[in-house]
Amino acid sequence: xxxxxxxxxxxxxxxxxxxxxxxxxxxxxxxxxxxxxxxxxxxxxxxxxxxxxxxxxxxxxxxxxxxxxxxxxxxxxxxxxxxxxxxxxxxxxxxxxxxxxxxxxxxxxxxxxxxxxxxxxxxxxxxxxxxxxxxxxxxxxxxxxxxxxxxxxxxxxxxxxxxxxxxxxxxxxxxxxxxxxxxxxxxxxxxxxxxxxxxxxxxxxxxxxxxxxxxxxxxxxxxxxxxxxxxxxxxxxxxxxxxxxxxxxxxxxxxxxxxxxxxxxxxxxxxxxxxxxxxxxxxxxxxxxxxxxxxxxxxxxxxxxxxxxxxxxxxxxxxxxxxxxxxxxxxxxxxxxxxxxxxxxxxxxxxxxxxxxxxxxxxxxxxxxxxxxxxxxxxxxxxxxxxxxxxxxxxxxxxxxxxxxxxxxxxxxxxxxxxxxxxxxxxxxxxxxxxxxxxxxxxxxxxxxxxxxxxxxxxxxxxxxxxxxxxxxxxxxxxxxxxxxxxxxxxxxxxxxxxxxxxxxxxxxxxxxxxxxxxxxxxxxxxxxxxxxxxxxxxxxxxxxxxxxxxxxxxxxxxxxxxxxxxxxxxxxxxxxxxxxxxxxxxxxxx
Numbered sequence: 001x002x003x004x005x006x007x008x009x010x011x012x013x014x015x016x017x018x019x020x021x022x023x024x025x026x027x028x029x030x031x032x033x034x035x036x037x038x039x040x041x042x043x044x045x046x047x048x049x050x051x052x053x054x055x056x057x058x059x060x061x062x063x064x065x066x067x068x069x070x071x072x073x074x075x076x077x078x079x080x081x082x083x084x085x086x087x088x089x090x091x092x093x094x095x096x097x098x099x100x101x102x103x104x105x106x107x108x109x110x111x112x113x114x115x116x117x118x119x120x121x122x123x124x125x126x127x128x129x130x131x132x133x134x135x136x137x138x139x140x141x142x143x144x145x146x147x148x149x150x151x152x153x154x155x156x157x158x159x160x161x162x163x164x165x166x167x168x169x170x171x172x173x174x175x176x177x178x179x180x181x182x183x184x185x186x187x188x189x190x191x192x193x194x195x196x197x198x199x200x201x202x203x204x205x206x207x208x209x210x211x212x213x214x215x216x217x218x219x220x221x222x223x224x225x226x227x228x229x230x231x232x233x234x235x236x237x238x239x240x241x242x243x244x245x246x247x248x249x250x251x252x253x254x255x256x257x258x259x260x261x262x263x264x265x266x267x268x269x270x271x272x273x274x275x276x277x278x279x280x281x282x283x284x285x286x287x288x289x290x291x292x293x294x295x296x297x298x299x300x301x302x303x304x305x306x307x308x309x310x311x312x313x314x315x316x317x318x319x320x321x322x323x324x325x326x327x328x329x330x331x332x333x334x335x336x337x338x339x340x341x342x343x344x345x346x347x348x349x350x351x352x353x354x355x356x357x358x359x360x361x362x363x364x365x366x367x368x369x370x371x372x373x374x375x376x377x378x379x380x381x382x383x384x385x386x387x388x389x390x391x392x393x394x395x396x397x398x399x400x401x402x403x404x405x406x407x408x409x410x411x412x413x414x415x416x417x418x419x420x421x422x423x424x425x426x427x428x429x430x431x432x433x434x435x436x437x438x439x440x441x442x443x444x445x446x447x448x449x450x451x452x453x454x455x456x457x458x459x460x461x462x463x464x465x466x467x468x469x470x471x472x473x474x475x476x477x478x479x480x481x482x483x484x485x486x487x488x489x490x491x492x493x494x495x496x497x498x499x500x501x502x503x504x505x506x507x508x509x510x511x512x513x514x515x516x517x518x519x520x521x522x523x524x525x526x527x528x529x530x531x532x533x534x535x536x537x538x539x540x541x542x543x544x545x546x547x548x549x550x551x552x553x554x555x556x557x558x559x560x561x562x563x564x565x566x567x568x569x570x571x572x573x574x575x576x577x578x579x580x581x582x583x584x585x586x587x588x589x590x591x
Contacts, residue, residue: 009186011084011161013232018044021205021234027259028073028239033251036073040234043080050081053152057119057144061086061159064169066112066120066140067218068092068130072239074146075217076227078121079168081149086159089168090115090181091218094126101129109136111171111179115416121146163187169416170220170331181416182331184224191409192334193229195381200327200339201263201293205234209292212238212261214245214252221298224335225265235263245270249277253313257286265295265327267541268302269479271309276478278312289318293342297327299542300448300464301375303348310346321345328377328446332431334410337386338444340378347376349440354521357459360401362438370520372465376443384408388439393427396438401447404437405430436462452545454485456492456522463545466496469519473511475502480535484549486525493525497535497548497557505529528557 005020007013018041025039038046059065065082067089069075075091082089092111095104112120116139122130124145134140167189169181203209211230215222217239230237238259245252253274256264271294296306306324313319322345329336340346353372355363365371380386387395388402396402411431414422425432436453437446448462455461466483470476480499485492496516502508509527516524536544536551551557 007190007232008163009161009165010167010189010228010231011086011158011186014047014080014084015044015158017231017234018042024205024234024236026076026230026237026239028071028076029241029244029251029255030071031241031244033244035238038073038077040231043077046077047081047084048156049152049154050078050149051085051087051156052154053149054082054087054119055085055156056152056154057142059087059119061161062088062166063119064088064090064115064117066090066092066115066117066122068094068108068120068122068126069146070094070123070126070241071146072217072241074123074150076239078146078149079217079223079227080231083167084158085156086161086165088115088166090117090171091168091223092171093216093218094123095129105129105133105136107179109133111181112137112140114171114179114418115169115181119144121149161186163190170223172331180418180421182412183414183416184331184334184412188334188410188412189224189228190232191383192224192336192381193232195384195410196225196229196336196339197233197235199381200325200336200342200378201295202342203235203263203292205236208260209262210236210238210259212240212252212256212259212264214240214242215265216242219298220331220335221265221329225295249273250279250282253278253286253288253317254282256291257288257317260290262290263293263295264291265297267298268296268300268305269541271296271324272302272305272478275305275309275312283312283316286313286317288313288323289320291319291323293325294319294323295325295327295339297329297336297377300446301326301377302464302468303346303373303375304468306346306375326375326377328444330433330435332412332425332433333406334412336381336410337384337406337433338378338380340376347443348373349376349445350374353465354459356401357461360460362399362401362440372462374445374447376440376445378444379442380406380444381408381410384410386439386444387430388437389427389430393430398439398441401436401438403450404433404435404444404446406433407431452484454483454492454494456485456494461494461520461522465520466494466516466522469515470496470498470512473508473515475500475508476512477501477532480532480543482535482543482545482548484545484552486549486553488525494522495526495528495549495552496524497528497530497552499530499532499535501532502529528552530557 028036065087079089120143163186167186171179171181213226217223325340328338350365350373352363352366353370387405389405390402436448452463463483467481470481471478477499482497512527513524536547
C-alpha cells in the first residue's frame with residue numbers, strides 16, 4: 001500500500017482518499033443500531049451526486065448552505081458534497097425540544113442571516129417547523145429536504161479550490177445575541193488534521209486504527225475530529241447517533257469493543273455517565289485492550305472523573321491506563337490546540353488553591369489549606385505556539401495564570417463578515433482564547449474562562465472548583481451544577497445552582513454550603529435547587545453559566561421553560577408548523 005499523500009485541500013482528500021484506502025471508510029449506525037457501510041470510493045461517488053444536485057439548485061463556489069440534518073449518514077455525505085465543489089456549508093443544530101422553538105428559530109435565523117445562506121438543507125422530519133425560516137431570513141431562497149440530495153443523479157463541475165478558500169463556517173454554540181461564524185479554511189483543516197492524527201493521536205490506517213464517535217456532527221470536535229481528519233488520512237470511523245448515546249450510554253464502549261476501535265473522544269460528563277451506567281454484564285463482556293486513545297475535551301476536565309473511569313475499565317475490561325487523553329482546543333483554532341502525549345498517562349498538578357487565587361502564581365499545596373488539582377492538556381503542535389499573557393498583552397513566566405493565547409497555521413483568519421469581532425479576538429498576532437491558564441514545564445493547564453471568574457473577598461475563584469465540590473454532595477446530579485457571583489451589600493457573593501431529584505431541599509442546601517466552606521473556605525449566599533433538565537445548556541450540552549446567572553437575577557430559575565409536553569409547548573409547536581406551511585405554500589406559488 002502506498003503512503004497517504006499530503007493533500008492540500010479537503011476537496012482533494014474527499015476525491016482521492018479512496019485510491020489509497022479502497023477498503024476503508026465510514027460505518028453509520030441508526031437509532032436502532034443497524035449499520036450501513038460506505039468505503040471511501042463509494043463516499044466519493046455519493047458526494048459527487050449530491051454536489052451535482054447542489055449545483056443544479058444554482059449554488060456555486062462561495063455560496064453558503066445551511067445544514068440541519070439529524071441523520072449522521074446524510075449529514076456527512078451532504079457536508080462533504082458541498083465542500084467538494086466549494087459550496088460553504090453552515091452546520092446548525094436541530095431543535096432540542098418543543099418548548100424552546102421560539103428561541104431556537106430566532107437564533108437559527110440570526111445564524112443563517114449572518115452567513116448569508118441561500119438554501120437550507122434539512123431532515124424531512126424537521127421541515128414542518130423549519131420552513132418558516134425562509135420568510136425570516138432575507139437571503140434564504142428555499143428549504144430542500146435531504147431526501148432530494150440522496151435521490152439525485154448527475155456529475156458536478158469541479159471548480160478550482162485553493163488552500164486559502166473557505167471550507168465551512170462554524171458558528172459558536174454560546175448564547176450571545178450576535179452569532180459569530182468562524183471561517184474555517186482548507187489550509188487550517190489540513191494543518192490541524194495533521195497535528196491531531198500524527199502528532200497527537202499517533203494513529204494510522206496501516207496499523208489497523210479505527211475511530212468511534214457519538215459526538216454531534218454540527219460541532220467541531222465531532223465534525224473535524226471524526227469526519228475531516230479521517231478523510232485526510234484514511235482512518236475508518238464508526239458513527240453512533242448522538243441521541244442513541246444519550247438514551248443508552250453503554251453503546252459507546254460497546255461499539256469500541258465490537259469494532260475493536262482504537263480512538264474516541266468525549267466531554268468530561270460522558271466519562272462520568274459511562275462509568276455510572278455500566279452494568280456487571282458489560283464489565284464481564286467488554287474487552288477494551290484495543291483502545292489507544294480516549295480523548296477528553298470541550299469542557300473542564302475533572303481529574304477524579306478520569307481516574308475513576310480509568311480504574312474501573314482498566315480493572316475489568318483491560319483498558320490501557322494511558323488511554324485517557326486530556327485535550328484543549330476551540331473553534332477559532334480549527335479544533336485542537338494541545339493534546340497529552342499519547343504514550344503518557346494523564347498528568348495533574350496539585351497546588352495551594354488559596355495562594356493561587358490571591359497571587360495568580362502556582363505554589364505547592366499546604367496542609368490545612370484548600371488545594372486545587374489541575375490537568376495537563378499537553379503541548380501544542382509543531383509550527384504552533386501557545387503563550388500566557390497578562391492584561392497588557394505581556395508574556396507571563398511559567399506558573400503564572402493569565403490569558404491563554406495561540407498562533408499558528410491552524411488558526412482561523414477571522415469571523416465571517418465581522419471585522420469588529422475579528423479585531424477584538426487578536427492581540428499582536430495572537431488569538432485571544434478568553435481562557436485562563438498557565439504553562440508548567442512546557443505543558444498547558446487550563447483553569448477557567450475569564451468572563452466566568454468569580455471574585456469574592458478579593459479572591460479569584462474558578463467556578464469549576466465550587467461546582468466540583470458541590471457535585472460530591474450526595475443528592476446533587478453530577479455535571480449539573482453552576483456557580484457564579486452576584487452583587488451583594490458589601491461586594492460580590494457566591495451563588496450555587498444545582499439539579500437534584502431530592503425532595504428535602506433544605507437538608508441538601510445545608511450540606512452544599514458546608515462542603516463549599518470545607519473545601520474552599522467560601523461562604524455561599526444562596527443555593528438554588530432545580531429539577532433535572534432545568535439548567536440552560538448549549539446545543540453541545542455545555543452548561544451556560546452566564547445565562548444561568550442572568551436567569552437567577554431575573555428570578556426565572558424555576559425550570560418551567562424547559563419541560564416537555566406542556567400545553568405551552570403544543571401551542572408553540574402549532575404556531576411554527578402553521579408558519580412553515582404558509583412559507584412552503586408561498587414558495588410553491590412562486591415556482
